[in-house]
Amino acid sequence: MTDRSAAIDMFLENAGWQGAIRSPLAGDASNRRYERIAGPQGKAVLMDAPSTKGEDVRPFISITNLLRSQGLSAPEVMAADVENGFLLLEDLGDDLFARVVAADETTETPLYEAATDVLISLHSVEVPEDIAPYSPAFMAEMAALAWRWYLRGAEVADEDKANLFQNRFEQLLQQHAPLCDVLIQRDYHAENLLWLPDREGVARVGLLDYQDAMAGHRAYDLVSLLQDARRDVPQTTEHRMIAHYVEHSGVDMQEFLAAYHVLGAQRNLRILGVFARLCMHFGKAHYVDFIPRVWGYLLRDLAHPALEPIRDVVLQDLPAPSSDILNRLKEKCATIPTL
Incomplete structure (x- = not known):
């Protein structure tokens, strides 16, 4: 022992x-x-x-x-x-949203609406002063992990390009998503949410893996929920839940959509880097299998007009995750000992 x-x-x-x-x-x-x-x-x-x-x-x-x-x-x-x-x-049980929806597709809308209602409720709560902000500067640094790790695995990392993107993207985040006025759980998705139908209202959603919560923009966790790296969320569900959030929170739809897609690009770029790092440094190769889905979400976000200032540089610098690139990443599994 x-x-x-x-x-x-x-x-x-x-x-x-x-x-x-x-x-x-x-x-x-x-x-x-x-x-x-x-x-x-x-x-x-x-x-x-x-x-x-x-x-x-x-x-x-x-x-x-x-x-x-x-x-x-x-x-x-x-x-x-x-x-x-x-x-x-x-013990909140085993009924993760991902499992419940996989077993019965008709549950997807009511479960995702309940999860969106949790965010609406939580976003009315004042954030404690000791919660660190997920600021535009920090978000831009995290997004640049795509250059420092995904690009490192796919081709050759380019620190100059990473820094250039980081500076340009911080300006875009300052323009469209500067507020850090709600608590964000940061990994708010179908494998961290449990369905508790015997409870009422927002208590029907069991919450997990929120220890890295920060003060951030109110669109962030909705992006996490609806652009899920681990499962395909239909765009019809995404659009319906965005509309539900906007209707019940009173935010401006166009401003919220711009922030949503800018934060979506931030989150998906960060995940590209994190998943590559989990493989190459930590030896967790299965995260590479999620990268094509994440790339698809990224392209969806880049299509929004708010992303026009950085769209070309992202697509020019970062190669699409072909089977050759994915294999290259896996070949480097656990080969980079230092972060």
Whole structure:
């Protein structure tokens, strides 16, 4: 038994779950690990987030408390060991939106409308002062990961081009999406949302993986939901949910659409870089398989008139993800040891 495994046993014993049955749950792109815990009390979820690997459970606890205070279904934190990075969480079940919709396509509209309603509700809440902003400068830096990692895997990274794009794109973000006035969860999509039909209203949507929440633009999480790297969201659903959000939030449609597509381009460029990095540095080659879908969303965003100032440079600098380029990325899996 490793020292960490023994520490988990002690944590569970102190929390009153001694002897509980443990089984692995699917992880995510981070260094966090999850287990389902079953005992006489019922079920719970163990989050194992080692600080030695750069994890910190405190933001998760803080955002959880904020979300729950607004009647949203973030999992209750039942026990915590902040120093060791252990949390025992309420088990919200296995009905991820992606699974529910795959089993019954007729559920897509009501589930996505419920998820959009969560955002409408959350965006009426004042953002705590200690939440960092997802600012245009930071967003532009993140978008340039496409040059620093995707282009690095596909061809040869060009730092001068990355810097040039970053500066031009920051100006565009300042023009169309400068506000950081709502809480954004940043990974708000069908594999981080759980359907809880026995609850009411916005509480029917279970929330996961929000520890990296920041203060950002109100269109950002809607983009995350509707331009999902892991599943195809029909454009009819995308248009319907944008209209639903605009109608119930009172924002201007044209201004919101411009911000939505500029932020969509930002998010999809960032994901191109992140997925390439997950493969080449972290050895997670399966993320490369999502890149063609992300590229398709990027082209959709670039078609909006607000993206005209950077459209040509993106398409000239970044090659489309052909099978040859995707294979090249996978050939470099786990070959770049330093970030």
